[in-house]
Amino acid sequence: MKNSELNQRRLQATPRGIGVMCGFYAEKAENSTLWDVEGNEVIDFAAGIAVLNTGHRHPKIVAAIEKQLQAFTHTAYQIVPYESYVSLAERINDRVPVNGPAKTAFFSTGAEAVENAVKIARAYTKRPGLVTFGGGFHGRTFMTMALTGKVAPYKIGFGPFPGSVYHGQYPNAAHGVSTADAMHSLERIFKADIAPDQVAAIILEPVQGEGGFNVAPADFMQALRKLCDTHGILLIADEVQTGFARTGKLFAMEHYDVKPDLMTMAKSLAGGMPLSAVAGRADVMDAPAPGGLGGTYAGNPLAVAAAHAVLDIIDEEKLCLRAAELGHHLVEVLNNAKADCPHIVDVRAQGSMVAVEFNDPQTGEPSPEFTKQVQDKAMKEGLLLLSCGVYGNVIRFLYPLTIPDAQFRKALDIIRRSLSQ
Incomplete structure (x- = not known):
């Protein structure tokens, strides 16, 4: 089989x-390596867009799925429940950084988690409005497209998209947007677009994913929490891309001394199986009436089994610590490359959520x-990299945190050569 034939x-x-x-077309994968149908080997620094923090086909995840496959594959949790869903919720409730007792509901995709977080926030506050951020x-989905701050x-x-959604500015030092600028943009929304007592929630990514791996400053998170508390607004942290050890903590919100009311998660939660979740304060999570949350495949047993294995692997293999160590080495390489690569304008990171941004040195654009x-x-040297950013001028690095040291060093050498003029 040829890649060109499959492409046609x-x-x-x-x-x-x-x-x-x-x-090229994937034929098999193992940890941080992909092989295509022609037998070419690729180091995977995309990880299915941050889904494979535990690598391709981790033996413990494979074993967990195989074991569940022998028991049952589907009942629809809302019809016939099962213990593994309950115990996974208990494990997440113990780990999420929210105030007081927590509860968790499972879904299938990140967008579904965000949609349901919106439903929960509106049910709890009895308000329609949502504030989110550019980038x-x-x-x-339609609600999540409305929330997304990137057109193309x-x-x-x-x-048209659902109404009552308003976009503030996200702080970005490289683009000259300070925390004060971002908070002023919210004040303008409250003056010009919607009264704060009509806003159900402010939702943001602690580190923007598609937007360019922009890390929310600590003072911005504190200001948001204070604003939400003043006006009875819920704070929702979208941790779909940042969750499950990527940033050096299980969740990125653990880097901050403030706590969200609700959190969304997906991607690396189940090591390649489709599973997402909304977790949050128990009183908030209980706002929708029975039957108001769910879905035919929500909390699929195979995906839930995989997620239990993911949490075990993160703890046993100390992947939070490893994320911090690998990220440190990569940032060092990128900062050293600045001398030979005048296009580099910013290197930013939280753990292994690392990005490098490029401008034209002549025009500054x-x-x-x-x-x-x-x-x-x-790619010519066998390393798969992803771009991101509102202007498509950022490379993000999303290697599995389980990548072998020798392969990681090889990838760093390729990155050095790719950045040299």
């Missing part, structure tokens, strides 16, 4: 709206062209 079949069989980045990404490619041709060149150079 893809173009005939699937719509152009499903954009595909790579021209944020929250999903591809997510919103083009799909409007964002350079998606140079970003693509770096990606292409790395």
Whole structure:
């Protein structure tokens, strides 16, 4: 089988709206390595867009899924419940950084988690309004597209979107947006668009994913918590991309001394199986009436079994600590590359959520062209990298946290060469 043949079949069989980045087709994978149908080997620094913090096919995850497969694959939890769902909720409730007792509900996708967090927030506050931020990404359903602060490619041709959604500025030192600027943008929303007593929730990613791995400053989180407390607004942390050890903590909100009321999670929660969750304060989570939350596949038993294994692996293999160590080495390489690469304008990181941003050194404008060149150079040497950012001028690094040391060093050497002029 050839990649080129499969590509022709893809173009005939699937719509152009499903954009595909790579021209090669996966045949098998192990930890941080992919092999395509032609036998080429690739170091995977995409990890299914931050889904594989525990790597491809971790033996403990495979074993957990196989064991569940022998028992049952589906009952619909809302019809016939099962213990593994309850015990996973208990484990997450013990770990989420929220005030007081917590409760958790499971769904299938990150967008579903965000939609349900909105439902819960509206049910609790009896208010319609939602405030979110430019550059944020929250999903591809209509409500989550409305929340997403990036037009291309997510919103083009799909409007109108649900109302009562307003976008503030997200702090970004590299782009000259301070915490004070961001908080002023919220004040303007409250003056011009919606009264604060009509806002159910403020939702944000503690580190923006698609937006360019922009890390929320500590004083911004404190100011948001204070604003929410003043006006009876809920604070929702979207941890779909930041969760499960990626930032050096189980959740990115653990880096801050403030706590959200609700949290959404997905991606690396189940090590490649489709599972998402909303966790939060028990009183808030209990706001919807019985039957108000759920879904046919929500909390699928195979995915739940995988998630139990993921939590075990993170603890046993000390992946939070490893995320901090690997991220430190990568940041060092990127900072050292600045001498030979004048395109680099910013290197930012929280644990292993690492990004490098490129501008044209002549014009100072964002350079998606140079970003693509770096990606292409790395790909020629067998390293898969992802871009992001509102201007497409950021490379993000999403290697499995279980990557072997020798392979990580090899990848760092490829990155060094790809950045040199």
